[in-house]
Amino acid sequence: MTEATKPDRGRLRIDEEECKGCGLCIEACPPKVIALSERMNRYGYRTALYAGSGCTGCGICFLVCPEPGAITVLRLVSPGATRAAEGAAA
Ligand code: SF4
Numbered sequence: 528m529t530e531a532t533k534p535d536r537g538r539l540r541i542d543e544e545e546c547k548g549c550g551l552c553i554e555a556c557p558p559k560v561i562a563l564s565e566r567m568n569r570y571g572y573r574t575a576l577y578a579g580s581g582c583t584g585c586g587i588c589f590l591v592c593p594e595p596g597a598i599t600v601l602r603l604v605s606p607g608a609t610r611a612a613e614g615a616a617a
């Protein structure tokens with residue numbers, strides 16, 4: 528099974544109004560499933576955008592993001608069940 532066909536183990540939420548488009552999460556994400564959006568938020572920043580699949584739920588993007596509240600990672604623990612990953616990398 529390739530990385531692309533594996534089921535997601537995490538789900539990413541990005542608050543576009545909190546994101547400053549610094550790109551740290553994009554660089555840090557191991558499977559490279561985050562990109563910069565073409566759209567700008569109201570502060571003029573291009574914001575991070577989740578590709579929509581392939582998240583492992585590792586929480587690294589959450590840990591490197593300097594903007595509190597910009598990223599939330601939900602780790603999928605079983606079908607239909609999630610747990611907030613603030614600290615889920617622990
Ligand atoms: S939790 Fe890990 S795999 Fe998922 S988007 Fe963040 S850094 Fe990438």
Ligand code: SF4
Pocket residue numbers: 541545546547548549550551552553574575591592593594597598
């Ligand atoms: S690290 Fe945070 S502020 Fe920087 S691009 Fe990613 S979500 Fe936005």
